[in-house]
Amino acid sequence: MTEMSTESKIDSLITKKLCKIVGEKNATDMKHIRYAYSYDLSFVKPKLPDYVVMPTSVEQVQKIMEFANQEKISVTPFTAGTNIGGLCIPENGGILLDMKRMNNIIRIDEESHYTIIEPGVSHAKLASALAKYNLRWSWPVGPPSASVSSNAICHGIGGLSARYGLNSEEITSMEVVLPTGELVRVGSCAIQEDAWHSCLPLPRMDGLFTGWLGTTGIITKIGLRVHPVPPILKVFTASTQTLGHMASYLRTLGNYEICDDLTGVSWWLSQVPIPYPYKPKPDDAPEWISFATTFSWTEKEKQAREEIWRMVVDEETKNGSSLKETVYPEEALKARTQLPSQIVGSTKNYTKQAGAGISWPGTFTPLNKWEPVYDEWKKILTARNLSPSVRVTNYRGVHYGMLRAMIPFPKKDPASIENARQAIVECLKVDLDNGGIPYKPPVDFGVEINKRAHPGYVELLKRTKNMLDPNNIMNTGKLAL
């Protein structure tokens, strides 16, 4: 059963004003429509927005923000709401700004390899458009119907993250409506209207709008770097008995910078779906399995990659690693290489057994801390009858990467939700204490982060937020400040 906070008051005059801005069909305060935006996949407690608005133009977004700012109404932007962190659940009610109708691919520059898109463009739409030019983006293993720009501004990761880093590192320019309604641009498009190729060498003002626990402006256009698709795919798969051995292998291989994706998954995550409740791993199965995805232009290039990979395996084996060449389960491998994936996006691989819920302690953690953190996580999770379904992934090089446990739970049962929530928060504390930092975090995590933060950092956050959003209308309550 869903617990729901009590409703705040709907003001029909506000609805009327919003209808005037976006048209009768695109703004509403009807409860059944609001209800569908009140929850997501995560453990975050459902909350109802008071109004839902679907703008179709930049001018409309500006007018909505001007009005909301004037009336001090909270605004929570939304594209597909699949962030797994409750980020689109309106903590403070107010306007749910559904951006899905602004979904034009404005440009694909096939020469300079960047695209300009609106926030409602989904991975599915961009994938089919880019394929015509043999181009790709670093596709996440999420729902193809989710937004590319939201993924980028939330430091999303994808199938090219070992090579190019986070998807936010691919941002080349942005057009943003501030919480006060003004239109701003960052990156090259700020200097020359039609130049969307790069955020540099200007100050990285895109940081004002990326990676915040609650976004700080409404993105209306974004420029993103895209990349050519070499024709030859070769995936190296290997297993180890421990995460220590896996981390060492990923580090050594990562040093050669030959992979697009360099990921290790625990046995529990390699199962389709993740076992719920926890079930022990068979004794003869390795605990860690890795896939290293490479793309080559020629057979010779592929052979050179194979040679390097063999060298790495030999080196690791010589050093006493339990590393073995292995076969990655076919369905799971497809899910990692055929992206975006409708099958994985539908959450089958993760939640099918548990029923409806997933959350994660998702973190950016230095490679040398993966093993100690994982050992603790395993204790925490198994004690709560949850599978330690953990993923590690290198981000551009070897200094840090993703450490994340995907935790399914049945949404029908409040006790199970709470069990998962507590486990995840406990895991997170362990990671924070080891220097890791959670990404796309719900407010519960934000509190833990800010508790540990340098006071100067928190103060700077507050000042920046205040400068951008003097009435604190955007994503109210999300920053846990």
Place this chain on the structure above:
Amino acid sequence: MKWDIPSLEELEDAVWKCTACGNCKTAYDFGPPPTYGEICPAGVEFGFDGNMASKGKIAFARGILDGQLTWTQDFVDAIYKCTICGGCQNQCELDHKPVIPEIIESMRRKAVKDGVGPMPTQKVIAQSMRSYNNPYQGPRRVRTDWTRPFKKAKNPIKNIMKKNAPILFYVGCTGAFNLPVRNFPVATASIFQKLGLDFGILGENEICCGSTAMRLGDVDEFKRVAETNMKTFKDLKDNHGVETIVTSCAGCYRAMKKDYSLAAEYEDCMDGLKIIHTTDFLFNYFKEGKIKFTKEVPWKVTYHDPCHTGRHLIDFDIDEDGSRQWKGSYLGKSEDNCLYDIPREMLKAIPGIDFREMGRIRSNSYCCGGGGGVMTGYGDWAAKNAGLRIQEGLDTGAEQMVSICPFCHYNLNEGSKRIKSDMKVYDLVELIDMAL
């Protein structure tokens, strides 16, 4: 008769399997090359997440079940703004996938039971069903108007109640009463005669299959006609030599194959009777070389897959006893019963046909927008949506759109008129008849 038609409450466990991932909102396939398309007519038109795909419909179901949502006029309206096309269902991979249309229809059943559904315009259908045994307010005697040319040509069609025949051609209400699509029963009967088949019709005794009532949640009305039909079919089988029921209507076909099977007496009534869609039925003759096309049809055509002869006939593999994964787990699907290749194969075999394929086809076909009571309840939206589909057909360079469902046929025609296109819509049987 005893029926096993689930209530929303009985489907609660399934409702709680939905993760709200929103995968159901678009049809996407990795390929290569990757293909993408909008799949939900309701989402395309109304846009809010609640209106869109099974994500939205299941949110409504969840809201009702957890007591957050109570009926308002707008809420009932939102529940009926869905063609029950199953486009969303085809995208989902979780355990509730097989029952997604049932979840949507169970909300409608609840609305009807609670006295708030269906929508006023759709209530006309229920009234018509009660008064005329068809949803078109068509007097009984009009049902056989389409047979007049046969009588005139001295090739009258048998009334199966009077003269036995092994094949019953179950015409369906749309073909019988809906003027713009009346040529399709004519073409069907004409082909049957050209093939020398011994067949008959129920004529004025034919009554609605109940599909529309079922889709609207009017379960009592559905049961009434379904029970009468099953008894009639049993009688035809036992006393009039009928072995096969052929229907050209995708809605009737789905109702008889799937909806009727929810009755405990289904096997008793229908065992030994083959129910087959005209396209499938004719394909057997085609394979045996008995259908020989002698005339050219020099047209540029595209083909629209109706939901009811397509993804509604997908068989889901469910772990019933828990021996393979867990009890109730959805394991996979089979499209073997979907009429995808058969109509295409026959169409392409017609001399002169220049076949063009649209982007959204087969299980990811984009619904015409007419199903689930939408054509009656929201005619303007239905035609608008059909216009989108027609445009997709036009974009292939096709000049004619062919389908195998009179409902789609009618609505696509409306769509074509609405966007002022020259695209003409035909039933496959019309082309076959022309080419024979």
